[in-house]
Structure formats: structure tokens, C-alpha cells
Amino acid sequence: MGIEYNFDEKQLVSVFHQYRNDINIYTEDCDKDKSFYQQLLGRLMDNTDCQIADIFPIGDCDSVEKASKESPDERGFYLMDGDIYVIYAPRIRRSNLFVLDSYCIENYVIDEESVSKLVFELNGGKETLEAIKEKINFHHAFDVLLQPILDLFFVMSLERKYAGAFELLKYDNFISKGKIYDANKVQEAIDDKQKQLVPSVISDGTFVEDLKLLRELYPYNNSTLLQVVSGKDYLLPYLKRYINQKIGFNFQLPKESWKYNLAKYCNLERLTPLKKAILMRLHELEN
Structure with missing residues (x-):
């Protein structure tokens, strides 16, 4: 059995990977979903000035939102599913927190x-x-x-x-x-x-x-x-x-x-707002 980390520890682990990332992206889900996120976001950010080699899944939506507020990584970008809220009350985005406008990333x-x-x-x-x-x-x-x-x-x-x-x-x-x-x-x-x-x-x-x-x-x-x-x-x-x-x-x-x-x-057009938000966050960190 591999070592399991809570979301604070996972953010600490990301520090050791910063040389591979221009920005640290934290997502929902668990480690078995990491390759999926790397594939999708790697394609999305291809041919941009943002290099993403590692993704850090840290649990459910509450864990992602809590980490983005209470113990944020200074170079972090937090990605959440829209969930049922997309229908009647979409969650609020911030510069370091992006909420998808569909139910989940799989959509x-x-x-x-x-x-x-x-x-x-x-x-x-x-x-x-x-x-x-x-x-x-x-x-x-x-x-x-x-x-x-x-x-x-x-x-x-x-x-x-x-x-x-x-x-x-x-x-x-x-x-x-x-x-x-x-x-x-x-x-x-x-x-x-x-x-x-x-x-x-x-x-x-x-x-x-x-x-x-x-x-x-x-x-x-x-x-x-x-x-x-x-x-x-x-x-x-x-x-x-x-x-x-x-x-x-x-x-x-x-x-x-x-x-x-x-x-x-998959066609990446629907993820254009996410791409723009990641680049905006990166440029914010660089300035």
C-alpha cells in the first residue's frame, strides 16, 4: 500500500515538483485520476508559456475549496467541478480557484x-x-x-x-x-x-x-x-x-x-475559459 497524504501534505509535496511546473494545479479526485488530468490539461496548455508536468488531486470539492482559502499554495491554481450548483447557483470563482461551468471535468x-x-x-x-x-x-x-x-x-x-x-x-x-x-x-x-x-x-x-x-x-x-x-x-x-x-x-x-x-x-474549445484562467494566474504570479 502506498503512502497516503491529506490535502495539506499533498500541497507540501507539490513544492518539490515546482521545478517541473510553472504553476501547481490542484484538482478533485484521487491519485488514480492524475494521468487523466495530466493528459487533458497537458493538451490544453500545449504551445503556451505554461508548463505543467504534475497535477495534484487532493480529494473532494470541499477539500479543494478549503485548501484554496485556508492554506493556499502561493503558486497554486485550484480546479473544482461545477456539480449540481451549475443548475441553480454556480459557485464563485477567484483568481486561484476555477469552478467548471459543467457538472464535472468528465463532461x-x-x-x-x-x-x-x-x-x-x-x-x-x-x-x-x-x-x-x-x-x-x-x-x-x-x-x-x-x-x-x-x-x-x-x-x-x-x-x-x-x-x-x-x-x-x-x-x-x-x-x-x-x-x-x-x-x-x-x-x-x-x-x-x-x-x-x-x-x-x-x-x-x-x-x-x-x-x-x-x-x-x-x-x-x-x-x-x-x-x-x-x-x-x-x-x-x-x-x-x-x-x-x-x-x-x-x-x-x-x-x-x-x-x-x-x-x-476530445475537442478542447469548451475548456478555453479554463486555459485563459490558468494563464492569467500564471502571469499574475510572474508580476
């Missing part, structure tokens, strides 16, 4: 190119990339999820807003025998959460009005799905099953391998 690595190229490699090049794209039909891959899963996340945001906490649940709760997705089970979860909120926490009128507002703010489309639904806990587990179904081959890979390989090919 940014899911697109047609990354998914198709990953499948092409896993399939051993037995079919052309174009044939893979046609089979996957990425732009319609999430059609069955859109309304039910988005409504579930809207209701979970109301649960967090009014009850002070929410249960994320897992995607595996919403599959059934012979199906990679069961909309009836999602609706049952929505109904259960509504019963927990109405009328003991909020009125039926407030629930209906808030849900209506969220549906107006966030239309049922792929852009919304890739912003407010957890890529790690929902979209990637669904995609793995969807791809296995479409390609006819069961790719037995841990989620860390999926993330890492998607990070090699």
Missing part, C-alpha cells in the same frame, strides 16, 4: 471525435473511423435520455436548493434486464424525490414553478445534457453500454481508461 471529454476515435482504437481498426461514426451516430446517442435524465437532475437541484442536500443516485439504478436504460425507473426516482419535497419542504406550486423555470433555462438538447448531467456517474456509464450495443463488442475497461483515452482526442 468535457465526451464528443463525437473522442468517442469515435476511442472506439476505432479499441476495435483494432477493423472498421474505418467513418464507419464507426455512422454506427455510433453520436448526435442522436443520447436522445432517449434527454427529457427523463434532465428532469431528474432538475429535481435533484431543487432537492439541494430547498432541503440542503441531495442523493445523486447511480446510473445502474436505471437499467433493467435487456435494456441499457429504463425511463420508467428514472420517472420513479423523480416521483420519489418530489414526494420527499412536497409538501413537507416546499409547496406544490413552488415545485411546479421552479421546475418550469429550469426547463425554460435549459432546453432538452445535447448541449444541456453535457453541461448539467454528471459525465462521470451518468453519461460515461450510459455511453459504455450504448457503444457495446452499437458495435457488438463488450469493451471491458475501467472508467479511468475510458476517461484517459477520451481526453486524448
